[in-house]
Amino acid sequence: MIPTLIVLAVIILLAIFAAGIYNKLVQLRNRFRNAFAQIDVQLKRRYDLIPNLVETAKGYMEHERETLEAVTQARNQAAAANQQAAAHPGDPNAMQNLTGAENTLGGALGRLLMTVESYPDLKANQNMSQLMEELTTTENKVAFARQAYNDAVMTYNTARETFPNVLVSGPLGFGKAELFEIENEQEREAPEVKF
Secondary structure (H helix, E strand, O other): OHHHHHHHHHHHHHHHHHHHHHHHHHHHHHHHHHHHHHHHHHHHHHHHHHHHHHHHHHOOOHHHHHHHHHHHHHHHHHHHHHHHHHHOOOOHHHHHHHHHHHHHHHHHHHHHHHHHOOOHHHHHOHHHHHHHHHHHHHHHHHHHHHHHHHHHHHHHHHHHHOOOHHHHHOOOOOOOOOOOOOOOHHHHOOOOOOO
């Protein structure tokens, strides 16, 4: 009778322990999903700003049609990839597609902004200045939201990969979450300072 009670007590303790791990992983997964939702809000704001930016620039930049079309196409691809990632923020393929689309959009926007520099009238346009300011603000918000998301993903991935959680996480379907890292070569270059 006593050995049966001991075995039963051990099984109950293991079940309580596994439930604690499960609950912690659920909490961390929900935290990184919420963090992605914050990125989603800012990306949608940016996607809404881009057509206005392109429309404002169109009148001034008739000879730059390819640049404007590239921005519009990259925006549409990024919006579609974002929609897929928002539906499945833990899916590594969705996050990789979003990262690639965002890299493409960032490059296209960079080319547009460099082109805008060649048009003094466009740079001086009140609407263009306001849109550029809103875009800059939104880019900063995206960067902060991306940092919070990546922190939440790192915490989640660390929790699911450490012992003894690793014994429970795999069988219960807690897969690895993908970071949202955008490669921007301009961010890696040292700033050029001129006096």
